[in-house]
Amino acid sequence: MARIKVDGNTSIYALAGKYISFSPVPEFFNQISSFTGYNSVMIPVSTERYGIKPILDSLIKTNCRGVLIDTPHRCELNDWLTSVSDEANNCGAVNIVRIEEDGSIHGHNTEISAFRRAFPKITSEELREKKIFIFGTGGIARAVAFACALEKCAGITIANHNPHKARQLCALLNDKFGNIAMAADFNAPETIHGFYNADIIIQATSVGMFPKFDVQPLPEHFNFMSHHIVFDTIYNPPQTKLMYMAEKRGCRVYNGMDIMFYNCFEAFRWWTGIKVDEENEKKLFNIWKDLIYNI
């Protein structure tokens, strides 16, 4: 439990999303505050009834200073904010906003840098020169795809249940980074080649997330090969159905738990300007493990 003292000068932050009831993020953010002595508290705010924009309006009125934008709202805000950072603007996903005293709202994306930092730490692998296969085109998928491109991966294949969105995201990536991305059509030979020849397969949709854990996005006939590194951005359940299938085929599998650790750090830093040094980061990583490995 975080030790925090809420007084009249405490800054309020919020986690806003549709599926946040099991999220460890408010508690971990409060642990970072407690650890650094920053006077703030994060509260959870469900967007289920009102949607993200009326919730943001309400949070502005109640003096909230920043909001983490959770699933499924990362791609809804770009045109609505006072300003959007280059990272968020380029990838089309805002996962964090900062609210100034004058009520202006500034959007940013911390998931790109969090993924770039976290992936090599978690997997001991570089993204550089790897062939990547990504499921999804939502906020997380966009951040992951941009992170892979920025890390100079060899190429990205993007699969989505709505192929139009996959083509749009590929066009955006190709426009920024040259011809590196290809939208997948599961029946097309080049998609099938792309899947088997991928080094890293990244699941970045909400398919398989609690409570619907008995589903996975891979179509029939697609089988993991033992050389695949399989990364699921979901963290609850800790082992998704996709991860289970991949593990059975001998793959190295990872989940999204520790991405979120780095994302909380990046978010805290963007809001407060406070950079936690490496030694304290290690201590906080132990707190994070206690927290998230027990949900």
Added chain:
Amino acid sequence: MARIKVDGNTSIYALAGKYISFSPVPEFFNQISSFTGYNSVMIPVSTERYGIKPILDSLIKTNCRGVLIDTPHRCELNDWLTSVSDEANNCGAVNIVRIEEDGSIHGHNTEISAFRRAFPKITSEELREKKIFIFGTGGIARAVAFACALEKCAGITIANHNPHKARQLCALLNDKFGNIAMAADFNAPETIHGFYNADIIIQATSVGMFPKFDVQPLPEHFNFMSHHIVFDTIYNPPQTKLMYMAEKRGCRVYNGMDIMFYNCFEAFRWWTGIKVDEENEKKLFNIWKDLIYNI
């Protein structure tokens, strides 16, 4: 510092008012939550920019479950709420609302019962059969006046910079309790008699509150007598100018600190249904003292 764990199921409560930046109430409410294991967190919400009604609307949208209504909003809400308890309706002051899942808002007054409980504990005096002189007609003054009437005091004289409001409040009291209250006009002989013959003088306006601590509501020529028990509902500063003047004249003087302790308890109980037993109440009183005697 309260040890609390904020997760997706944590209930949010708020303290809403214009002058809350130094309030110890959120921290103490969080201490009660921590102590009882109730999963909630209280945040401060300033009403300075938007006023109380837009703030309440915003808090409803962000799933807040209850709000303590602080100065100067206790008399603004009666006609606006879904329901108002008899206590709050009778005295015309709502100091607490509970928000149901369907968005309905229910108002109540916990300051009447808090004052009835706290006054004898703090002063070792009963209100029964005492002659009371009250400054103010706002939310706190109303709660104090009703508490005195319910405790069967001998009579109440009410002074206010707006005498019309004092007459209205007296009419309300006389209507409920028989002929016990009289509005003061500082130049009228019966007011002067009322002042000197009072047993207990209660200051229930915001005059003298931080940061304007160099003022007090007593007009020229009015002097405290050593038999007066002087109670100031303000707690910051701990000794108001009025209390200083009274003490110099040999009076027993008390401030509003511990009223708020009992009020937090009554509020917590009304919201959650949880009654803290006497032993734990004593432990929490020590926490309260550590908190409030150090602001």
